[in-house]
Amino acid sequence: MGDAEGIGLWAASAPVVGAPMAGGASTPELVAAVGAAGGTGFLAGGYATPEALAEQIARTRGLTGRPFGVNLFVPGPDxxxxxxxxxxxxxxxxxxxxxxxxxxxxxxxDDAYPAKLDLLRSDPVPVVSFTFGVPAPADASALRAAGSAIVVTVTTLDEARAAVEAGADALVVQGAEAGGHQGSFDDAEERTAPLLDLLAEVRAEVRLPLIAAGGIGDAAAVRKVLAHGAAAAQVGTALLRSPESGASDTHKQALADEVFxxxxxxxxxxxxxxxxxxxxxxxxxxxxxxxxxxxxxxxxxxxxxxxxxxxxxxxxxLWAGTAYRSAEERPAADIVRDLAEGA
Ligand SMILES: Cc1cc2nc3c(=O)[nH]c(=O)nc-3n(C[C@H](O)[C@H](O)[C@H](O)COP(=O)(O)O)c2cc1C
Incomplete structure (x- = not known):
């Protein structure tokens, strides 16, 4: 796949990306359901063994013909x-x-990062996204040569610049509202930039397609990020209570529990x-x-x-973004269709 085709993914019939969610929430069924609604789903490579990831990729291909992505955690220093x-x-x-x-x-x-890269080089998927850092130039070019578009999660303008330098085809711009880990390259400082501010800052300088993530819980929030220059909205928490999500029942129930x-x-x-x-x-x-x-x-x-x-x-x-109160127990495809309404 060339750049143009990769970028076209974000203009899929629903400009909604199902976030990769490591630890069990992202399943092949969830990826297929997001795709069925016209969005783009992601498998989470983080914490998975290369063998388990290979199996998830194969199962996803068996469930959907739609393009999907795989996310990897870039290992940090010891x-x-x-x-x-x-x-x-x-x-x-x-x-x-x-x-x-x-x-x-x-x-x-290192989360078996080199072995997972090998897997994705030999058995490519349409999109490979990176969190906690940028891929090494040789790894990025090998994946692109294999036909994958490269996406990097950024939480600051400096990280966005580094991702452009590393040859990313698109960026996930993650605001402080996001559920789960902050995708920062360096965890020393807390990222506090609200999504719309960060999006405006990155948009002013970077010409790549931007996928906005963090605290997006309804169609109005999706429309807002698109109006602020995003090519698509990435949602994690909004999908956690769906039947296709592999989050534990304890996590699913907690998201709906007023006690928190x-x-x-x-x-x-x-x-x-x-x-x-x-x-x-x-x-x-x-x-x-x-x-x-x-x-x-x-x-x-x-x-x-x-x-x-x-x-x-x-x-x-109990990973959750700030919009967790809008997360509903409904089929993921319905959630994605509603999020994309009017977009
Ligand atoms: C349970 C959970 C697990 C997550 N795991 C990953 C992951 O493996 N890789 C990644 O890039 N982002 C991960 N994220 C962050 C999402 O990609 C995304 O930035 C975030 O969910 C967006 O905010 P929202 O949850 O408010 O929609 C995770 C988020 C959640 C809620």
Whole structure:
């Protein structure tokens, strides 16, 4: 696929992109449902083994003939402070104990990024998107030579410039309202730019198609980002409660539970800033959580798995964007059609 065709994806009949959501929410069924409504779905390569990702790609192809994308996490440096991680492990140990879960081994990992790139080079998909950084020039050119369009998530104008430099065909412009991890290349500073401000800033300088993400929950919000120069709107939280979403029932129910007062950004669950519903764990440990991704992700993993299984919404990462109250329990294709209405 050349650039023009890749860019044409964002002008699909519904200018809505189903966000990649790692950890189980993005399923082949969800990708197919987004495609059935004329949008573009994404599989989440983050945390998946290359084998599991290959299987998801094959299953998606069996369910839909529509173009779809695969998202990868660009690995960061192995620079977490082991003492800070050990201190945090001691602090949160009682929470894991309460669920009879062990603490996980806090290790660095490249998330099998090179093997996933190999997979996508040998078995290309229409779009490959990157989060937490830019692909190396050689990797980007190999993927483009294989026929994939390249998309990079950015949270600042500087990141947008770096993505252009790296040869991106389109950018996901992620505002501070977004659910899940902030896609920043560097997690040192919290990204606080609201989506429309960031979009205007990037639009003024960058000529690539921009996919706006963060806090988009209804058709009016989609129309607004399109009016501000976006080629499409990317939604994550809006799809989480659909039957096609693989989010846990505990997560799905929490999104509709009035007990949660809102969302906040925290490193408490993974060691990297992410927005989720304010539950007890987030409220108790955000101040102490170190900048240590993915070490803290692995440390809290068994506790979070047990919490999801046991229906314990207070010890689970309940990723959610600011518009989570509009997330509905409806088929994903209906949600996408409604979001695209009037666009
Ligand atoms: C549960 C969940 C998991 C996510 N996982 C990923 C991911 O694997 N890769 C990625 O680029 N973005 C991920 N995101 C962020 C989305 O791509 C997108 O920026 C965000 O969902 C947009 O904000 P919204 O949730 O308010 O719609 C995730 C978001 C959520 C809610």
């Amino acid at each position: 620079d977490a402070d082991p003492d800070a991680v050990a201190a945090y492990a001691r602090t949160i140990a009682p929470e894991a104990d309460a669920l009879l879960a062990p603490l996980g081994e806090p290790r660095w990992s 007062p809102g969302t906040a950004v925290t490193r408490a669950f993974s060691g990297r800033r992410a927005r989720g519903l304010v539950n007890r764990f987030l409220g108790s440990y955000t101040a102490e959580a170190p900048a240590a991704y993915p070490q803290v992700h692995y440390l809290t993993g068994p506790m979070r798995k047990a919490a999801a299984r046991e229906g314990d919404a207070d010890r689970l990462h």
